[in-house]
Amino acid sequence: MAEFSLDLNEEQRDLRDWVHGFAAEVVRPAAAEWDAREETPWPIIQEAAKVGLYGFEFLATCWADPTGLSLPIASEELFWGDAGIGLSIFGTSLAVAAIYGAGTPDQLVEWVPQCFGDVDQPAVAAFCTTEPEAGSDVGSMRSRAVYDEATDEWVLNGQKAYATNGGIAGVHVVTASVEPDLGSRGQAAFVVPPGTPGLTATRKLRKLGLRASHTADVFLDDVRVPGRCLLGGKEALDERLARARTGQRASGQAAMRTFELSRPTVGAQALGVARAAYEYALDYAKERVQFGRPIIENQAVAFALADMKMEIDAARLLVWRASWMGRNNRPFTAGEGSMSKLKAGEVAVSVTDRAVQLLGGAGFLRDHPVERWYRDAKIYTIFEGTSEIQRLVISRAISGMQIR
Ligand SMILES: Cc1cc2nc3c(=O)[nH]c(=O)nc-3n(C[C@H](O)[C@H](O)[C@H](O)COP(=O)(O)OP(=O)(O)OC[C@H]3O[C@@H](n4cnc5c(N)ncnc54)[C@H](O)[C@@H]3O)c2cc1C
Numbered sequence: 001m002a003e004f005s006l007d008l009n010e011e012q013r014d015l016r017d018w019v020h021g022f023a024a025e026v027v028r029p030a031a032a033e034w035d036a037r038e039e040t041p042w043p044i045i046q047e048a049a050k051v052g053l054y055g056f057e058f059l060a061t062c063w064a065d066p067t068g069l070s071l072p073i074a075s076e077e078l079f080w081g082d083a084g085i086g087l088s089i090f091g092t093s094l095a096v097a098a099i100y101g102a103g104t105p106d107q108l109v110e111w112v113p114q115c116f117g118d119v120d121q122p123a124v125a126a127f128c129t130t131e132p133e134a135g136s137d138v139g140s141m142r143s144r145a146v147y148d149e150a151t152d153e154w155v156l157n158g159q160k161a162y163a164t165n166g167g168i169a170g171v172h173v174v175t176a177s178v179e180p181d182l183g184s185r186g187q188a189a190f191v192v193p194p195g196t197p198g199l200t201a202t203r204k205l206r207k208l209g210l211r212a213s214h215t216a217d218v219f220l221d222d223v224r225v226p227g228r229c230l231l232g233g234k235e236a237l238d239e240r241l242a243r244a245r246t247g248q249r250a251s252g253q254a255a256m257r258t259f260e261l262s263r264p265t266v267g268a269q270a271l272g273v274a275r276a277a278y279e280y281a282l283d284y285a286k287e288r289v290q291f292g293r294p295i296i297e298n299q300a301v302a303f304a305l306a307d308m309k310m311e312i313d314a315a316r317l318l319v320w321r322a323s324w325m326g327r328n329n330r331p332f333t334a335g336e337g338s339m340s341k342l343k344a345g346e347v348a349v350s351v352t353d354r355a356v357q358l359l360g361g362a363g364f365l366r367d368h369p370v371e372r373w374y375r376d377a378k379i380y381t382i383f384e385g386t387s388e389i390q391r392l393v394i395s396r397a398i399s400g401m402q403i404r
Helices: 010-037 042-051 056-064 070-081 083-090 092-102 105-116 180-186 234-245 250-287 299-327 336-359 370-381 387-399
Strands: 126-128 144-148 153-164 172-177 187-192 199-201 215-226
Touching: 010 042, 010 070, 010 083, 010 370, 042 083, 056 070, 056 092, 056 105, 070 083, 070 250, 070 299, 083 092, 083 250, 083 370, 092 105, 092 126, 092 172, 092 187, 126 153, 153 172, 153 187, 172 215, 180 187, 180 234, 187 215, 250 299, 250 336, 250 370, 299 336, 336 370, 336 387
Parallel strands: 126 172
Antiparallel strands: 144 153, 144 172, 153 215, 172 187, 199 215
16 A cells, blocks of 8 residues: 655656656647647647657656646646646546556557557547436436347447547447346446447537547447457456446446546646646735725635635545555545535636636636636536536435435
C-alpha cells in the first residue's frame, strides 16, 4: 500500500509540468477554433500521440502509480487546456478501461492497440452503455446480446445514446443484456471490432459544451461479433450469471465499483475547467479598474475569488483521496468515489458561473474563454452519473438502506 501524501513526488511533478506544457502550448491556443468548428480535433490527437500523451503506454504508466494520483493530475492539466479537446484525447480511455477491467489478458493485447491506432493514423474508441430509455437506470437496458452456438458469435441488437466518439470510433465497446430478468447483473460488455456490419451512428449531436468532442447515438442492427469479443469470456459470464440467478449480488457490486473507480478521474477533468476559469477571473479582477481601483479591491470580488480557490482545493482533496483509495483497494464505505465527482462537478459549475460574473459583460462574450468554460462545466453534473445519482450512491453507502 502506498502512503498517502500531498507532497507530489518527482515523477508526478514532471508529469504535471509536461501535460501542463502540452495543454498551454498546443491545446488552449486551439480551443476556441475547435469549439466553433464542432469537430474532432484530429491534428491535436495526432500531436498528443506523437509526444506520448495518447496511447496505452501513457495510460498504463499512470495506472501503475501506486498512489493513484497520476491520472487525476494529468487529467486536471489537460482539461485546464480545454475540456472538448481533452475529452477527444482522453475519451478513448473509457473504452480501454472497460477492456482492461473486464477483459482477459489476450483481449487486452488484441483490442487495446486498435483503440488508439498508431501515431501516423490515430484512432479513437467509444464506450456505449447509455440508451434512450436507460440513462441513470442502467438496469433497464434493452439492448440484447444473444449467443449463436452454431457460429460461436454474439448477435447484438439495440440502440445506444450519447456515445462519446460513437460512429467515428474504430473499436466500440458496447454493453448489452444477456439475461434481462437479472437486470444489471445480466449484462455483459462486448468489443465491436472496426468496420463490423450493422453498427451505425447518427450524425454528431449538437451540444451546449464539449463541442470539440464527438457525441452520437449508435444503432446495433444484427451486429455479429466473434465469441472472443465477449469481454472476460463465456465461461466467466456463465459463472457470473449462475451466481446472479441464485441471488448472489457480487457481480452487480463489481460493476458499481468500476463506476466508483472511474469517477475521481472525471472529477479531475472538472477541476481543470474550474481552475482555468478561476485563474482567468483572478487576473482579470486585478487588471479591471472601476471606481478608480482594480475591482479585486472590493471585498465582494476578492471574497468570491477566495471562495472559488477554496472550493477547487477542497474538491481536489476529495478527488485525490478517492483516487488513492481506489488504487490501494480501500473500500468506498461512504461513496467516496461519488463524493469526489459530485463535488468537483458542482464546483466547476459554480466557479465558471462566478468567473463569467466577475468579467461582467466581457464574460458573456466569445472574446474571452470563460463563456466556453461555463458551457463546458455543465456536463460534469450530468455524465458518468448525474449529481442526483452520486447523492443516491452516497446516501445508500452511509445508511445501508435502499434510498430511492
Ligand atoms: C456529452 C455527453 C457525453 C456522453 N458520453 C457517454 C459515453 O461515452 N457513453 C455512455 O454510455 N454514455 C454517455 N453519456 C450519457 C450520460 O452518461 C447520461 O446522459 C447520464 O448518465 C444521464 O442519463 P440520462 O441522460 O438518460 O438522464 P436521466 O437518467 O433520464 O435523468 C434525468 C434527470 O432525472 C434525474 N434522476 C433520474 N433518476 C433519479 C433518481 N432515482 N433519483 C433522483 N433523480 C433521478 C437525473 O439525475 C437527471 O437530473 C454522455 C452524455 C453526454 C451529454
